Amino acid sequence: MKYNLVEMYVGEDVINAAIEVIKSKRYIKGPQAKAFEDEFANYIGVKKAVSTSSGTTALWLIYDALGIKNGAEFIAPSHTFIATVTPAMHMGAKPIFVDIDEETYTINVDEARKKITPKTKAIVAVHLYGHPADIKPLKELAEEKELYFIEDCAQAHGAEYRGKKVGTFGDAAAFSFFPSKVMTVAGDGGMVVTNNEEIGEMISILHDQGRREKYKHEYLGYNFRMSEILAAVGRVQLRHLENWIARRNEIAKTYNDILGDVVKVPVPKEWARHAYYVYTIRAKRRDELRMYLKNHEIATGFYYPIPVHLQPAIKKIITPSKLPVTERVVNEILSLPMHPFMKYDDVEFIANKVIEFYR
Numbered sequence: 001m002k003y004n005l006v007e008m009y010v011g012e013d014v015i016n017a018a019i020e021v022i023k024s025k026r027y028i029k030g031p032q033a034k035a036f037e038d039e040f041a042n043y044i045g046v047k048k049a050v051s052t053s054s055g056t057t058a059l060w061l062i063y064d065a066l067g068i069k070n071g072a073e074f075i076a077p078s079h080t081f082i083a084t085v086t087p088a089m090h091m092g093a094k095p096i097f098v099d100i101d102e103e104t105y106t107i108n109v110d111e112a113r114k115k116i117t118p119k120t121k122a123i124v125a126v127h128l129y130g131h132p133a134d135i136k137p138l139k140e141l142a143e144e145k146e147l148y149f150i151e152d153c154a155q156a157h158g159a160e161y162r163g164k165k166v167g168t169f170g171d172a173a174a175f176s177f178f179p180s181k182v183m184t185v186a187g188d189g190g191m192v193v194t195n196n197e198e199i200g201e202m203i204s205i206l207h208d209q210g211r212r213e214k215y216k217h218e219y220l221g222y223n224f225r226m227s228e229i230l231a232a233v234g235r236v237q238l239r240h241l242e243n244w245i246a247r248r249n250e251i252a253k254t255y256n257d258i259l260g261d262v263v264k265v266p267v268p269k270e271w272a273r274h275a276y277y278v279y280t281i282r283a284k285r286r287d288e289l290r291m292y293l294k295n296h297e298i299a300t301g302f303y304y305p306i307p308v309h310l311q312p313a314i315k316k317i318i319t320p321s322k323l324p325v326t327e328r329v330v331n332e333i334l335s336l337p338m339h340p341f342m343k344y345d346d347v348e349f350i351a352n353k354v355i356e357f358y359r
């Protein structure tokens with residue numbers, strides 16, 4: 001494809017950072033992971049960050065540390081990546097899927113309220129596509145019902161809600177550095193962030209075999225650590241992140257200006273700073289449009305074509321309830337190429353091909 005959906009940054013600074021770690025012979029539990037945690041915590045504006053082997057394991061640690069397991073229920077959207085819920089399910093918790101808001105594609109707070117039961121222990125907000133969920137009412141609901149509030153920030157590095165970064169609002173939040181994300185570590189990686197020192201300490205212990213000191217294991221933990229090479233790459237990428245998000249916003253604006261009258265384009269709420277992990281439109285005759293763009297060397301994506309509650313693996317365990325908005329939008333969504341290295345002409349070309357299709 002001439003126009004890729006995503007593009008990764010491989011600057012000299014990234015390459016050199018990785019080489020330096022290889023030469024150092026210090027591959028785990030060294031200065032890079034520690035520095036990346038401190039720098040990421042500082043960037044987000046939280047007290048503590050723990051680097052992890054993926055976004056999935058970051059969520060796993062949160063669910064384990066907060067006790068979202070053994071029969072507990074938790075509220076989550078179905079319009080997300082499956083890893084939002086699977087880690088807690090492995091530990092015996094049950095997701096209660098809730099429909100989304102049609103405009104932001106994030107969890108609908110009124111629907112969430114209806115599904116809380118005495119077994120509910122947490123509400124999970126996913127800041128999908130890089131747009132924050134409406135955090136204030138969600139957090140108020142969690143406080144009223146004495147539930148944990150967890151943020152899945154896997155797609156939303158640097159996104160803001162009412163002027164504050166996502167990840168600062170939950171009891172804990174998980175980020176992913178999967179290669180397509182807004183920033184990566186050139187491999188699988190993740191980060192847990194929290195302002196609660198007790199939760200942060202527990203997550204740190206759990207991610208390293210349940211120990212504080214070398215030979216003493218206080219808890220049943222995991223090896224969910226991030227390697228030093230990856231952390232070094234993450235530190236370099238973090239320095240570029242603000243510029244990349246600004247560029248993503250410019251690209252989205254260009255798309256919106258050209259496409260606004262033809263398809264439903266993403267319009268950020270007045271309280272949001274969108275990180276535009278993906279640029280998702282809603283399109284009539286979506287599959288035909290996708291094929292038309294493919295024929296013009298333009299890659300597109302679906303995030304996600306099958307909602308989690310209808311995935312075969314989930315249906316085996318949980319009888320699906322109806323989620324009308326989710327089930328409708330998954331047939332209309334289409335993500336167009338979005339990355340900070342796109343030129344204005346590329347964006348214009350792609351947008352004009354969409355217009356051409358509808359003509």
Ligand SMILES: Cc1ncc(COP(=O)(O)O)c(C=O)c1O
Nearest residue numbers: 054055056081083084154176178
């Ligand atoms: C919303 C969401 N949650 C969780 C994850 C899991 O992250 P990872 O792939 O790093 O395990 C991802 C990304 O893949 C995601 O998009």
